[in-house]
Amino acid sequence: MDTNRRIQLAKKSLKGISIGDAFGESFFGERKLMLNYIEERTIPETTWEFTDDTVMAISVFEQLERSGTIDQDDLAQQFSINHNKDVNRGYGATARRILREIGEGGNWKVISRNAFEGMGSMGNGASMRVGPIGAYYYDNLNEVKHQAKLSAEITHSNIEGITGAIAVSIATALATKFNIESTEVSPKNFIESIIKELPDSDTKSKVNKSLSVPYSYNIETVRNILGDGTKIMVQDTVPFSIWCAAHNLNAFDEALWKAVSILGDRDTICAIVAGITIMSCDEKSIPKDWQNSVEKFEKSIFRKTNKYI
Numbered sequence: 001m002d003t004n005r006r007i008q009l010a011k012k013s014l015k016g017i018s019i020g021d022a023f024g025e026s027f028f029g030e031r032k033l034m035l036n037y038i039e040e041r042t043i044p045e046t047t048w049e050f051t052d053d054t055v056m057a058i059s060v061f062e063q064l065e066r067s068g069t070i071d072q073d074d075l076a077q078q079f080s081i082n083h084n085k086d087v088n089r090g091y092g093a094t095a096r097r098i099l100r101e102i103g104e105g106g107n108w109k110v111i112s113r114n115a116f117e118g119m120g121s122m123g124n125g126a127s128m129r130v131g132p133i134g135a136y137y138y139d140n141l142n143e144v145k146h147q148a149k150l151s152a153e154i155t156h157s158n159i160e161g162i163t164g165a166i167a168v169s170i171a172t173a174l175a176t177k178f179n180i181e182s183t184e185v186s187p188k189n190f191i192e193s194i195i196k197e198l199p200d201s202d203t204k205s206k207v208n209k210s211l212s213v214p215y216s217y218n219i220e221t222v223r224n225i226l227g228d229g230t231k232i233m234v235q236d237t238v239p240f241s242i243w244c245a246a247h248n249l250n251a252f253d254e255a256l257w258k259a260v261s262i263l264g265d266r267d268t269i270c271a272i273v274a275g276i277t278i279m280s281c282d283e284k285s286i287p288k289d290w291q292n293s294v295e296k297f298e299k300s301i302f303r304k305t306n307k308y309i
């Protein structure tokens with residue numbers, strides 16, 4: 001496959017991330033009210049602005065666009081530059097500190113390793129931005145894992161933080177591959193194919209656990225088993241996101257309604273789910289008003305070139 005086509009695939013995943021991110025962000029509010037919106041399939045009044053998930057995914061995408069590989073030093077700088085362009089995009093406290101320190105000339109390797117008293121971050125921030133890598137290298141899972149790890153380490157040196165990025169990028173790659181090859185895949189096979197690629201970790205165990213969770217389970221029960229992202233950690237964000245995507249590979253909008261219904265870390269969970277499922281769906285199946293309303297990453301201040309792509 002030629003490079004241009006790969007870039008288009010990566011861009012498609014980024015578009016999914018931006019829609020999911022902005023969609024999910026719209027549902028922060030009083031719980032009962034949000035549950036009503038979800039039941040009625042109505043989106044609350046919203047600016048459709050995306051958040052840190054998409055801002056960081058733009059920088060990952062640009063690495064692929066430039067050379068097809070992640071240059072960690074350059075990506076660290078881009079993350080920091082974009083953080084400074086608009087600090088009010090929902091970054092977590094640790095991410096803010098890491099990106100600020102990188103901007104002040106700090107060495108990302110030291111900063112990332114020292115996070116959380118030397119454990120490194122197991123937050124979900126590396127998972128939310130990695131979709132474009134899976135789409136770009138959909139036919140080479142070893143390269144997906146390698147590039148995903150490179151993209152994660154800048155801010156998430158803990159094995160869980162890295163495993164989350166690998167899981168989401170592999171899921172995106174498989175969704176892309178099955179779509180291109182017109183292969184139908186069951187949720188079970190999809191999840192099992194991801195598990196095979198994961199290093200031993202809590203995240204892997206929990207993704208494995210998702211195999212035993214029927215889609216018909218009450219969402220409260222699903223939350224108790226798989227988590228909902230409120231701890232902002234990979235272990236309670238990625239297993240549910242993968243499970244949700246696996247059961248909705250051919251239904252982008254259904255995937256997002258299910259993703260938001262758990263009312264957890266909703267921008268990030270919806271960004272992850274959308275970055276995966278957009279790859280296995282026809283773009284025409286995405287509701288027109290969602291596509292038209294979402295803040296356009298192509299024109300945003302976070303594009304390095306600030307040109308259309």
Ligand SMILES: [Mg+2]
Binds near residue numbers: 053089090267
């Ligand atoms: Mg966010």
